[in-house]
Amino acid sequence: MATFPRKLALSLIAALAVAMTACSPEEQGGPPPTPAVTVAVLGAQDVTLTRELPGRTNAWLVAEVRPQVSGLIAERLFTEGELVQKGQPLYQIDDATYRAAANSARAQLARAQATLAAAKLTAERIAELAKIDAVSVQDNDNATAALAQAQADVGVARAALDAANVTLGYARITSPISGRIGRSNVTPGALVTANQPQALATVxxxxxxxxxxxxxxTELLELRRSLDEGRLSRGDESMPVTILLEDGSAFPYQGTLKFSEVAVDPSTGSFALRIEVPNPDHVLMPGMYVRAELAAGIRADAVLVPQRAIARDPKGNTSAMVVNPDGVVERRPVVVSRTIGDQWLVESGLAAGDRVVIEGLQKIAPGAPVQITDTVDNAVSTGQE
Incomplete structure (x- = not known):
């Protein structure tokens, strides 16, 4: 009976030996399969580098509406927040006093014109009598002087009437520009004075x-240094400017750079640039915070590498895995400067034609052979900084 457990143990040992002989070659110390990777073939291309700057929107034209004569506001002639046209009436000031002054000036002009007519007839008669020596030379000279004085009085009266009409016209306040008008700071019945500091409304x-x-x-100096050293070339200054709204979306209309300030603000160490942007739908309102993407220059024969191909060590050094012509992986130190879309701009370490591993990085190591299963052409970039 003691031989049965021994036979059972021998059977188990034999079964284990058979199982060990059935293991895979890899488990028995054979060579592992060659890792499969996907690479991006780098190419050289001209890339427009952009810079993103913060800014605020400001109205193209701003006009503060103020009265030029004093009086009570009789009527408001616009709706707050609407679009108004240049010359459109906005307020009516009680003009009874100014209308009476204009009527008085008109009457003074009529009197002066009547005096002129009488002086002209008198001067003509005395001139005829002077030809036959019926009147003295002195009388003729007096008549001529009286005519000239009457003509001058007519001119003065006409100027006074024009001034009165201008003052009367100021009682009807009109919009100096076309645009959108804000809220009214006065109501009918309010007393306003000529050239008061408070605006009635703003257009x-x-x-x-x-x-x-x-x-x-500092950024401007770096840009100029890059241009002087030939690392960048200046693009077209009329290149469109992309405006990014507060929510990060792009404004549908692109702007144009109009001018750069000629002095640096000593308190901030920066200078201002002004961009003109079409705004037909009035989506942009004065005071909004936006960002502008402006072209900084063109980098000729630039090399871009996908961001997922770049690794950083704890010290911040960057590198990439490159497949050499022999199909072996190399770790290549790389210097990158800025992102352009989903790619890095390469300053050194990589060149056009290099095959950079972008998929399968976790399965490879420097010096190991790999099998390339897919190749991506990385010669065309569609991103911006």
Whole structure:
């Protein structure tokens, strides 16, 4: 009976030996399969580098409506927040006093014109009598002087009437520009005075609209240094400017850079740039915070590498896995400067034609052979900074 457990143990040992002989070659120390990777073939291309600057919107034209004569507001002639046209009536001031002054000036002109007519007839008669020596030379001279004085009186009276009509016209306050008018600061019955400091209302022209952005003087110096050294070439200054709204979306209309300030603000170390943007739908309103993407320059024969191909070590050094012509992986130190879309702009370490691993990185190591299963052409970039 003691031989049965021994036979059972021998059977188990034999079964285990058979199982071990059935293991895979890899488990028995054979060579592992070659890892499969996807690479991106780098290419050289001209890339427009952009810079993103913060800014605020400002109205293209701003007019503060103030009275030029004193009086009571008789009527408001507009709706707050609506679009008004240049010359459109906005307020009516009680003009009874100014209308009476205009009527008085008109009567003074009529009197002066009547006096002129009488002086002209008198001068003509005395001139005829002087030809036959029926009157003295002195009388003729007096008649001529009286005519000239009457003509001058007519001119003075006409000027006074014009001034009275101008003052009467100021009683009807009109819009100095076309644009959108804000709220009214006065109501009918309010007393206003000529050239008062408080505006009755403000009209702003919002199409087009200005976007004022600021750029640091340090960045400007770096840009100029890059241009001087030939690392960048200046693009077309009329290149469109993309406006990004507060929620990050792009404004549908692109702007144009109008001018750069000629002095640096000593308190901030930056200078201002002004961009003109079409705003037909009045989406942009004065005071909004926006960002502007402006072209900084063109990098000729630039090399871009996908961001997922770049790794950083704890010290912040960047590198990429490159497949050499022999199909072996190399770890290549790389220097990158800025992102352009989903890619890095390469300063050194990579060149056009290099095959950079973008998929399968977790399965490879430097010096190991790999099998390329897919190749991506990375020669065309559609992103911006």
């Amino acid at each position: 702003q022209q919002l199409d087009p609209i200005y976007v004022d952005v600021t750029q640091s003087s």
